[in-house]
Every structure is written in structure tokens, then in C-alpha cells.
Amino acid sequence: MKKALVCSVCGYIHLKDTAPEKCPVCNASSKVFNLKDDALKTNEDIVTTGESHKKHLPVISINNVSENVQEIKVKVGELEHPMMPEHYITNIMFYADNEYVGGIALTHNLKPEGSISLNAKGKKISVIEHCNIHGDWITETTV
Numbered sequence: 001m002k003k004a005l006v007c008s009v010c011g012y013i014h015l016k017d018t019a020p021e022k023c024p025v026c027n028a029s030s031k032v033f034n035l036k037d038d039a040l041k042t043n044e045d046i047v048t049t050g051e052s053h054k055k056h057l058p059v060i061s062i063n064n065v066s067e068n069v070q071e072i073k074v075k076v077g078e079l080e081h082p083m084m085p086e087h088y089i090t091n092i093m094f095y096a097d098n099e100y101v102g103g104i105a106l107t108h109n110l111k112p113e114g115s116i117s118l119n120a121k122g123k124k125i126s127v128i129e130h131c132n133i134h135g136d137w138i139t140e141t142t143v
């Protein structure tokens, strides 16, 4: 588990030590952010979560579109997570050097995957997916 600041209005997870002035997703004030010790599950939770991590940890692949543009492709997860009305991946959030850069909202009609493109050269890319039942899972990689 990894601790993080969480917006109590929309569930956005902040990867920096101090709360943002406003939530970048729902615009709520910094006052609604709470530090949660168990905000994120990581690849270090594999031992305690059985097979669950295989369906939840984001799998990241990087495509070099050009020298200054990288496509960050994400699948959830190594074994595809189910997408049913009662149990599905609701969103995938992307961060570059701990700064939120964007997110994709999903419905159960879609595959649990998505991509964004940006200049990510030399940056740490973090991807967090939210499962409506099993919570938030993070994978990080350096481009």
C-alpha cells in the first residue's frame, strides 16, 4: 500500500506531498483532501492480494511517435479486468513526474484500456486505475 492525498469529493489521487489549491478533476478546494495510508495498491501488494493484482495493476507500454512525442498505452491488467455494470474499471489517470496530466473515464461498455500522448522523455510516468469494487492501483515507469 502507498499513502496519498485523496480528494473526498471525486476520489482524485494526488501524487505530491501537499494538496493542490484546487482539485484538477472536480475543482474542489484543497480543504477536501485527506491523507490516506492505504490509498494505492502497488506491485508490492502482490503477496497479500493473491491473483487480484493480475487483473488490476495497470500494464504500461510506451510507443515513440516522434522524438518529442510518446504514446503511453495502458491495459488493465495482465489478465483483462472484467467490464460489467456491477464491476468495472471506472477510470485511468496519468501523471508525469507526479503531476496529473489527464484521465480517461470508462463505462462497462468499453475495454479496460486507454492511451494518451505527450512529451514524456526522461519523465516518471505513473498510471492509476480505479476499480469500483477493488479500489485504486498504481504502476510507475520511467520513459
Ligand SMILES: [Fe+2]
Residues within 6 Å of the ligand: 056, 081, 087, 088, 131, 132, 133, 134
Ligand atoms: Fe476489480
